Structure formats: C-alpha cells, structure tokens
Amino acid sequence: MHRELGAPRWGGGSSRRLLSxxxxxxxxxxxxxxxxxVAATSVGLDSHAYWAAWTHPLYSIPPGHxxxxxxxxxVAEALWPLGHLPxxxxxxxxxxxxxxxxxxxxxxLPPVWYVVGLLLCLPEALEGNINALLALMVxxxxxxxxxWTLALLxxxxxxxxxxxxxxxxxxxxxxxxxxxxxxxAAGSYAWWPDPWHAWVALLVSGSGGGxxxxxxxxxxAVVVVVWGARTDRRWTVPASLVxxxxxxxxxxxxxxxxxxxxxxxxxxxxxxxx
Numbered sequence: 001m002h003r004e005l006g007a008p009r010w011g012g013g014s015s016r017r018l019l020s021x022x023x024x025x026x027x028x029x030x031x032x033x034x035x036x037x038v039a040a041t042s043v044g045l046d047s048h049a050y051w052a053a054w055t056h057p058l059y060s061i062p063p064g065h066x067x068x069x070x071x072x073x074x075v076a077e078a079l080w081p082l083g084h085l086p087x088x089x090x091x092x093x094x095x096x097x098x099x100x101x102x103x104x105x106x107x108x109l110p111p112v113w114y115v116v117g118l119l120l121c122l123p124e125a126l127e128g129n130i131n132a133l134l135a136l137m138v139x140x141x142x143x144x145x146x147x148w149t150l151a152l153l154x155x156x157x158x159x160x161x162x163x164x165x166x167x168x169x170x171x172x173x174x175x176x177x178x179x180x181x182x183x184x185a186a187g188s189y190a191w192w193p194d195p196w197h198a199w200v201a202l203l204v205s206g207s208g209g210g211x212x213x214x215x216x217x218x219x220x221a222v223v224v225v226v227w228g229a230r231t232d233r234r235w236t237v238p239a240s241l242v243x244x245x246x247x248x249x250x251x252x253x254x255x256x257x258x259x260x261x262x263x264x265x266x267x268x269x270x271x272x273x274x
Contacts, residue, residue, distance in 0.1 A: 047128025167229035
C-alpha cells in the first residue's frame, strides 16, 4: 500500500535525532545527579594537594593519603606562588580553569552533547586533577610538541603518547619535550637536589600509582598509539593516555575531551585541502 500524500515522513535522520536528544536528556539527569554528589563531598580532592605541597616536606605524605604530592619537584616549585593564596581560593580558581579548558575542548560538539560533555567533565574539574591539562596538552602538542613536557614531569607514563612522533619519524617533535623537561629538571636539581632523589625513588618503587593490571594497560597504550600513528588516527593519542595513566578512575576518561578538538582540526584541514 502506497504512503498517502501529505503523511508525515519519519526518516532515519529524524528518528536518530529524536533518539539522540532523548539519550542526552537521560544523560543530563543521571550525570547531573552525580555532579551534585561530587560537589557535596569531593571538591578539591586532588587540587588541595597542589596547594599544600609547600606546607610539609615534599613526598613526606605517602601515596594514597590526603594531600600526597606525586609530581616532579619542579612542578611544586612552579605552584609555589599560588600556594600563598587561601586554600579555598586556590581550589576554586583551579576548578574554574579546568572547567574553562574542558569548555574549549568540547566546543565543537553539537549543543546538547556539549552540555552532556561539560557535565561529565565537571566532577574532574571540581576534584582538580590535571586530566584537563593533559587533554589540552595533546591538542596543543601536535603543533607545539614542547607541551608534552607536562606529561614527562607529572604522570610520566602518559608520555607514551610521544610514540606518535617516533612512529611517524618526527624526531624533532619527539626530542623537543624531552630536552625541555631535561633542562627544567637540571635547573631545579642544581638548586634543590634532595626532592629529586625522593621523587625518582618514588617512581622506581612504583608506590606512586599503578594498579595490578597497569603493565597490561601500558602495553595496550603502546599498541593503540602505534596503530594510530601508522593509520593517522589522532584520537588514539588521548586514548593511549587514558590507558597509560598510573591510576585509572572514571574521571581519567575526561582526557578524551581532546577528541572533539582533534576531530575539528582534521575537518578544517580536509576542507582546506578540498
């Protein structure tokens, strides 16, 4: 039987849009509830450790305890001026900056999924880890590889993403962050060597992070980024950082916030080439 003239068309595109919006509404409700829980219980869970780095000897608090600082001494030195702010001000400013970074990274998404994405990233911004900065590092690092210095001086294992440049033969891009990190480390060590000994001991001991399947995750990260470099899939770089993170939590997935910007950048290149 033929469809009557004037009858509404329920094409695949309309159905997909309807399902997409419905899924977004459900996601907003559930994620919003989780955000409220985090806002009530976990604000500054990680960022307070950055503020408190100079209130006690570096690395004197064991990993896994409140206010344990696990990054290179030069990072603590860079944060020293901000440590003079009141703790609440520091935590609030840090959260605002992290949320602004996520807002920029996710901007290429359609409006409704942009809201969902921000809500998903809000707990990470409130708790104040550096995953937003790592995601930003990936995006910026394709143009300015020195940005990868951040990974090498914080969550060292996430430096696995630099294999992208190795596989593609971009030796200068690979060596630049290594050189910058070495210069910063050398200057810091010359001024204050003892914390560097403690940090290296922390890395060697493995007590600074890593679950029982971290070695398998690290191997997976290498496979993912090497495959991505060989097939020109930039989204595999933030994916490799998620796998290579010392501790894998739900909030670690926010490193994938780099993907919309990476995809938008590739689209612009494709349009200009066309």
